[in-house]
Amino acid sequence: MRIREILHAKSSDVVTLRPSSTIRELIELLAEHNIGAVIVADDENPVLGIVSERDVVRRLTSGEDILATAVEEIMTREVKTAAPNDSVDDLMLIMTEHRIRHVPVVTGDGLRGIVSIGDVVKSRIGELEFERDQLESYVQS
Numbered sequence: 001m002r003i004r005e006i007l008h009a010k011s012s013d014v015v016t017l018r019p020s021s022t023i024r025e026l027i028e029l030l031a032e033h034n035i036g037a038v039i040v041a042d043d044e045n046p047v048l049g050i051v052s053e054r055d056v057v058r059r060l061t062s063g064e065d066i067l068a069t070a071v072e073e074i075m076t077r078e079v080k081t082a083a084p085n086d087s088v089d090d091l092m093l094i095m096t097e098h099r100i101r102h103v104p105v106v107t108g109d110g111l112r113g114i115v116s117i118g119d120v121v122k123s124r125i126g127e128l129e130f131e132r133d134q135l136e137s138y139v140q141s
Contacts, residue, residue, distance in 0.1 A: 003091055003105055004084035006123050007113040014104075014114050016041040019048055019072035023059070026051060026071050037102040039114060040075045046111040047104050049075035081106045082115065092120055 015029055016039045029038055030053060037052035055074045059066050066074075081104050082091050091103060101117045 001088045001123060001127060002084065003082050003086050003088060003115060006088065006115055006119050007084065007105060009123070010113070010119060012113055014039055014111055016046075016111075017071060018042055019070065019075070021071045022067060023056060023069050023071060023074065024067040027056065027067075036116065037114070039104055039111065040071055041111070047079055047081065047106060048072075049077045050079050050102060050104065051075040052102060079104060083107060084112060088120060088123060091115060095120065 015033050015035060017025060017029060019040050019042065026038060030036065037050055039047055040049040040051055042048060049072070051071050051074060055076065056066070059069070059074045080094050080098055080100060082094070084105055084107065094103060095101065095117055103115050104111055105113045105115060
């Protein structure tokens, strides 16, 4: 299976915010869209970074009031990305090796979507159910 198939099955909307946005704005976006990460972008670069709930939690341990802090201060700058034609198996390997849960999907034209570990699990379950159905059909005939 290819990443493009996962993207096709889900909404193509990707939530982004600017690096100067505050952590308060980030938290509001995460809650509003019921998501775990947001792509940080500007007019010139569709993927400057990524910021997740984990990044917020890690910063909370500093003991300071972080809600007015700019997202660029806590975002991950070295973002692992994938292309629509990459395999889901390769994506799972990237997620496992780097302990990440969200991977932006990019092409030469820019940001095409984002795939979460939940999307990957859902697609894998679909594949396994299809294989099970095929095996049951084979055994019954």
